[in-house]
Amino acid sequence: VIPYSCIPIPINPFCTAIMMGKCMSYKLQLPLITKMKGDYWFFALRLRNRPGVLTKVAEVFAKANINILGGTHTVVEDGGFVDWITLTDFSKSKVKPSDIAEKLSRNPDVVRVDYGIKVIGGIGFPPFEVAIIFGEEKATIWRYIWLTSFLGSLIRYFKDSGQLFLYQAAYIAGYNISQWWKQSTATKDPLKLIQVAGEALKAFGWIRDYEIVRFQESPTLVVIRLFESFESQAYKKLKVSGGCYFMLGLLAGYVAGIFGVSMVAREEKCEAKGHGFCEFHISVYKA
Incomplete structure (x- = not known):
């Protein structure tokens, strides 16, 4: 067992991950849309929040030789x-989905069972409504390639105007995000709030990793490196010149929200220009 600090700089460490062996990247496949490669069925269950309930539910599928391809569970109704x-595959099972649903419903900890699949053009969709939630609010998902194509097209066709739009829009978004994190976390420490943002960007797949190179409160100066951000990778692939104006504005607005003063940011290095990372310098705006 290897104790591994998940803090990019050795200042005020606040978490430790215990990892077995070398670091690896885990994948989270949301069971919402799938290519039909077998006898696939979606199941949605509302369960009582008690230890061992998921194990008993999984055993019902396992005993019927049904493969669980992916899934996600979320605590709802104030934790109750x-x-x-x-998403399940019945290809090797002799049991019908209706029989599995009936057997699951006998469990007193299973409050509701919905199942089925809607197939259109070889793609399977859940037949029931699914709300994606983040921070107790509805969220939405964009495929990586859709978002990068959008940003690349904005810069390619609108050039300086597109860059200005991205920076200003992202600045406002970054400021608002900082206020949400300040209310949602148990810390007011500026450095930890910046670390929270870095970890969130990693968790959402916006960057591969980050590093806080310098943190100075007076006068305020924050230097952050981002590795393989979706924006820099988009510009590299589309061969669009310029910098990462979305990330530039997002970070400037976020730091501005933390310190309560207007900030300005500049990108000293950019992966889209051949550097090994994107480096942003954020400081107080001086009119």
Whole structure:
């Protein structure tokens, strides 16, 4: 067992991950849309939030030789229940989905069972409504390639105007995000709030990693490196010149929200220009 600090700089460490062996990247496949490669069925269950309930539910599928391809569970209703949504493959099972649903419903900890699949053009969709939630609010998902194509097209066709739009829009978004994190976390420490943002960007797939190179409160100066941000990778692939104006504005607005003063940011290095990372310098705006 290797103790591994997940803090990019050795200042005020606040978490430790215990990892077995070398670092690896885990994948989270949301069971919402799938290519039909077997006898696939979606199941959605509302369960009582008690230890061992998921194990008993999974055993029902396992005993019927049904493969669970992916799933996610979320605590709902003030912690009293869990919604479990899963994609299953009945290809090697002799049991019907209706029989599995009936057997699951006999469990007193299973409050509701919905199942089915809607197939259009070889793509399977859940037949029931699924709300994606982040921070107790509805969220949405964009495929990586859709978002990068959007940003690249904005810069390619609108040039300086597109860059200005991205920076200003992202600045406002970054400021608002900082206020949300200040209310949602148990810290007011500026450095930790910046670390929270870095970890969130990693968790959402916006960057591969980050590093806080310098943190100075008076006068305020924050230097952050981002590795393989979706924006820099888009510009590299589309061969669009310029810098990462979206990330530039987002970071400037976020730091401005933390310190309560207007900030300005500049990008000293950019992966889209051949550097090994994107480096942003954020400081107080001086009129």
